[in-house]
Amino acid sequence: KAGVTQTPRYLIKTRGQQVTLSCSPISGHRSVSWYQQTPGQGLQFLFEYFSETQRNKGNFPGRFSGRQFSNSRSEMNVSTLELGDSALYLCASSGGQGGGSSYNEQFFGPGTRLTVL
């Protein structure tokens, strides 16, 4: 079974630009969550999408947005990039068809390393 895939793996942008990151969840998973990881703040929750609807949102400014498509693939967008947005962006999928205790298990992709210059 293929794991979570994220594209691109690396990205370099300049301040003021915008960026779109993509995540393909494990087949059959319906929930996709996004996290930002930095050395100073650790892993911080951005938002979660389930069946194309945002179900939960973390404490990030409105420059961070996302969406989910009918095939559960998700994208996140960051507009007007700032230097502090440099981070590893991770997506995680969960909510497989099996149900039970494994339903909540979240599996992470390899991440997209975003550098803002």
Added chain:
Amino acid sequence: EDQVTQSPEALRLQEGESSSLNCSYTVSGLRGLFWYRQDPGKGPEFLFTLYSAGEEKEKERLKATLTKKESFLHITAPKPEDSATYLCAVQSLYSGSRLTFGEGTQLTVNP
């Protein structure tokens, strides 16, 4: 607000020297406590989910336990390939799939 504190921040062991990592948490209704392993530059790798106090799970040299306030990750006879950052996270009953992570314990196992 859900909170997770991990200790120690860093741990150096000799190969074969067993030890434990600690994860203390406060959460408004625990749905699950998760352990992950993360290697540099990679995404976290799922290890265990624990759901209720008293539960234990094992995988190779790792054993995770859960009480009402903390979890322990016991590493028995570690090998150099166990070197990684170990992350603990909690999931609340009231916040969907959202995970709240601790800062992690960076484990180094010397041969």
